Amino acid sequence: MNDNNGNTDFAPWEDPAEKPLIEFRNVTKRFGDFTAIDDLSINIYDKEFYALLGPSGCGKTTLMRMLAGFETPTEGQILLDGQDMAAVPPNKRPTNMMFQSYALFPHLSVAENIAFGLKRSDMPKSEIAGRVDEMLRLTRLEQFGKRKPHQISGGQRQRVALARSLAKAPKLLLLDEPLGALDKKLRQDTQFELMDIQEKTGTTFVIVTHDQEEAMTVASRIAVMDAGRIIQVATPDRLYENPNSVYVADFIGEINLIEGKAEPLGDKLTEIHWAEGEAPIIGTAPADLAKGTACHFAIRPEKVAISSERPETHANAVQGQVHDIAYLGNISTYHVKLKNGQIIKAQAANNRRLSRRNFTWEDPVWLSWTDTAGVILTQ
Amino acid sequence: MRRKLLIAIPYFWLLVLFLVPFLIVLKISLSDTAIARPPYTPTLDLSLGWAGVKDFFSQLDMENFTFLTEDALYWKAYLSSLEIALVATLATLIVGFPIAYGMAKAPSEWRPTLMMLIILPFWTSFLIRIYAWIGILSNEGYLNQILLWSGIIDEPLKIINTTMAVYIGIVYTYLPFMILPIYATLEKLDESLLEAAEDLGCSRLSAFWLVTLPLAKPGIIAGCFLVFIPAIGEFVIPSLLGGSQTLMIGKVLWEEFFSNRDWPVASAVAVILLLILVIPIILFQRNEQKNREEG
Ligand SMILES: Nc1ncnc2c1ncn2[C@@H]1O[C@H](COP(=O)(O)OP(=O)(O)O)[C@@H](O)[C@H]1O
Numbered sequence: 234m235n236d237n238n239g240n241t242d243f244a245p246w247e248d249p250a251e252k253p254l255i256e257f258r259n260v261t262k263r264f265g266d267f268t269a270i271d272d273l274s275i276n277i278y279d280k281e282f283y284a285l286l287g288p289s290g291c292g293k294t295t296l297m298r299m300l301a302g303f304e305t306p307t308e309g310q311i312l313l314d315g316q317d318m319a320a321v322p323p324n325k326r327p328t329n330m331m332f333q334s335y336a337l338f339p340h341l342s343v344a345e346n347i348a349f350g351l352k353r354s355d356m357p358k359s360e361i362a363g364r365v366d367e368m369l370r371l372t373r374l375e376q377f378g379k380r381k382p383h384q385i386s387g388g389q390r391q392r393v394a395l396a397r398s399l400a401k402a403p404k405l406l407l408l409d410e411p412l413g414a415l416d417k418k419l420r421q422d423t424q425f426e427l428m429d430i431q432e433k434t435g436t437t438f439v440i441v442t443h444d445q446e447e448a449m450t451v452a453s454r455i456a457v458m459d460a461g462r463i464i465q466v467a468t469p470d471r472l473y474e475n476p477n478s479v480y481v482a483d484f485i486g487e488i489n490l491i492e493g494k495a496e497p498l499g500d501k502l503t504e505i506h507w508a509e510g511e512a513p514i515i516g517t518a519p520a521d522l523a524k525g526t527a528c529h530f531a532i533r534p535e536k537v538a539i540s541s542e543r544p545e546t547h548a549n550a551v552q553g554q555v556h557d558i559a560y561l562g563n564i565s566t567y568h569v570k571l572k573n574g575q576i577i578k579a580q581a582a583n584n585r586r587l588s589r590r591n592f593t594w595e596d597p598v599w600l601s602w603t604d605t606a607g608v609i610l611t612q
Numbered sequence: 613m614r615r616k617l618l619i620a621i622p623y624f625w626l627l628v629l630f631l632v633p634f635l636i637v638l639k640i641s642l643s644d645t646a647i648a649r650p651p652y653t654p655t656l657d658l659s660l661g662w663a664g665v666k667d668f669f670s671q672l673d674m675e676n677f678t679f680l681t682e683d684a685l686y687w688k689a690y691l692s693s694l695e696i697a698l699v700a701t702l703a704t705l706i707v708g709f710p711i712a713y714g715m716a717k718a719p720s721e722w723r724p725t726l727m728m729l730i731i732l733p734f735w736t737s738f739l740i741r742i743y744a745w746i747g748i749l750s751n752e753g754y755l756n757q758i759l760l761w762s763g764i765i766d767e768p769l770k771i772i773n774t775t776m777a778v779y780i781g782i783v784y785t786y787l788p789f790m791i792l793p794i795y796a797t798l799e800k801l802d803e804s805l806l807e808a809a810e811d812l813g814c815s816r817l818s819a820f821w822l823v824t825l826p827l828a829k830p831g832i833i834a835g836c837f838l839v840f841i842p843a844i845g846e847f848v849i850p851s852l853l854g855g856s857q858t859l860m861i862g863k864v865l866w867e868e869f870f871s872n873r874d875w876p877v878a879s880a881v882a883v884i885l886l887l888i889l890v891i892p893i894i895l896f897q898r899n900e901q902k903n904r905e906e907g
């Protein structure tokens with residue numbers, strides 16, 4: 234899933250000898266007395282496809298604008314290739330940005346928009362036309378070079394914006410919610426196109442999105458943000474399987490959260506006491522927890538099995554009643570109500586026809602999972 | 613039926629307020645002067661029936677238009693009006709653009725107030741405001757007093773009754789017509805376009821030349837026409853501020869009507885002026901049309 238670079242062991246962030254391309258060192262940005270970015274430190278490596286994921290207003294755009302040079306940090310440093318960028322104006326930075334609104338020049342044709350940056354560079358005039366053609370081909374816009382931005386569709390405009398920001402072959406490409414205006418199908422196609430282009434050009438991409446699926450699809454690493462802070466930076470699979478907090482677990486995909494008190498059994502196995510009269514849940518904690526620590530047990534719906542008899546093999550099993558069924562075609566999500574009223578979601582593949590489904594509303598069922606299927610979160 | 617009626621109303625309006633007066637003026641321009649009331653012949657006498665109409669038309673001729681081409685005064689006045697209007701339009705643009713730009717960049721809560729200040733002078737009589745300029749520009753006026761008092765000049769500047777005073781008057785009077793359309797285009801200019809230009813390697817200044825100015829062009833063109841068109845026929849400003857030195861067609865027109873009481877020649881002057889104005893008016897309309905289509 235995180236293999237966007239055709240190279241399974243692309244993980245420069247794990248190599249201490251690797252120098253990051255971009256380094257945020259304790260960056261804080263305030264607007265008046267409002268703190269938009271709060272003491273943030275991250276490293277982004279060459280050729281990475283780095284996604285900033287977070288709810289609206291958490292500071293993603295502000296972070297990008299500091300990278301592009303439109304905002305200066307109130308405190309802290311931003312280094313690019315080891316060089317402090319504070320004094321470098323936007324037009325002197327080796328970065329290009331694809332704006333959330335595309336910001337295409339309405340008075341220029343598609344080809345002139347793409348050539349705009351090249352004409353400001355030291356590229357010889359004779360090579361500019363060739364480069365523009367190359368960009369038009371890359372973004373499949375060959376027939377639209379002469380049109381004005383208002384004469385093409387939204388999806389095409391978005392590709393022009395991408396072509397324009399790629400034309401100067403920047404070291405770093407910043408994409409601010411690049412696909413926000415597209416419908417779902419076009420969006421998915423474009424995500425793969427972006428990955429393809431990133432691979433072909435070898436450019437480092439930083440993409441902003443509030444869509445977790447999009448981040449999971451394209452990114453080599455995802456930084457989950459909340460209120461101006463980074464909560465977790467990890468590869469998409471690690472973020473999904475090992476969220477470090479309830480916030481991240483809840484933000485990425487669907488999850489069941491069960492609140493309880495920890496009781497370590499040794500060897501990282503931990504019992505979680507979560508309801509009177511129910512057997513404790515057995516899970517694996519990332520580290521040994523003190524007895525009685527308040528925690529959440531988090532488990533993905535697809536890791537919960539549903540059956541009519543109590544299964545023998547799984548370490549954990551609870552009984553409940555089918556409360557609701559969400560039919561999604563290939564899978565169904567069963568909302569099972571436990572005795573204490575808590576709802577647990579379990580997903581099962583619909584490998585039989587709907588009419589021969591095993592469970593229906595109000596059926597008593599067993600939910601079960603292994604001791605390694607979920608994670609124990611204390612934050 | 614209702615649709616047709618709706619379309620008919622503006623056409624009727626145009627017919628009554630533009631076409632009918634124009635036809636009357638055109639008719640007078642084809643007549644001859646007479647010491648009578650009204651001071652021209654022929655007049656249409658319908659009591660004579662068909663013969664009267666025939667008689668009326670047979671007496672109309674192009675004599676006045678030929679006269680205009682023979683006397684150098686007229687074409688010189690037309691040319692000098694065009695020149696003054698052109699220079700004054702450029703001057704208004706040079707003064708108006710920075711004001712419009714400043715307004716568009718001002719914090720949004722100030723903008724209604726600034727807009728108000730631009731429109732405010734319209735609330736007093738135009739004539740009084742031009743008279744006020746006589747008080748400012750005359751040899752003993754406030755401007756000269758201040759300059760003399762501060763020691764910048766030793767002799768009063770002679771501004772009043774020169775073309776310079778006419779330029780000042782036109783720039784002052786028509787400034788809002790320049791500012792408002794330019795402001796309208798600058799205000800809706802998306803700030804992120806300038807950031808995109810900078811991002812792609814432009815300095816602030818070149819972003820202004822390559823993005824702001826081309827996008828403000830429709831407003832600049834509209835503003836220029838809105839100043840240029842009325843400035844050509846301007847009469848009050850050249851007669852009050854320009855003195856006898858300034859030759860403008862509006863003044864000639866006035867003199868023909870009221871000093872010479874030669875209505876036919878005055879009407880011919882007006883018809884030619886209208887024909888001259890039709891060209892910029894059509895160009896202006898096409899500019900507006902294009903903006904609507906692209907906007
Ligand atoms: N120029 C600014 N002045 C004041 N507040 C701002 C400015 N830019 C952004 N903010 C505030 O900073 C916060 C983060 O904004 P932004 O980075 O645009 O969020 P996101 O892109 O994650 O939706 C928001 O609450 C926004 O109101």
Ligand SMILES: [Mg+2]
Binds near residue numbers: 294333410
């Ligand atoms: Mg944003």
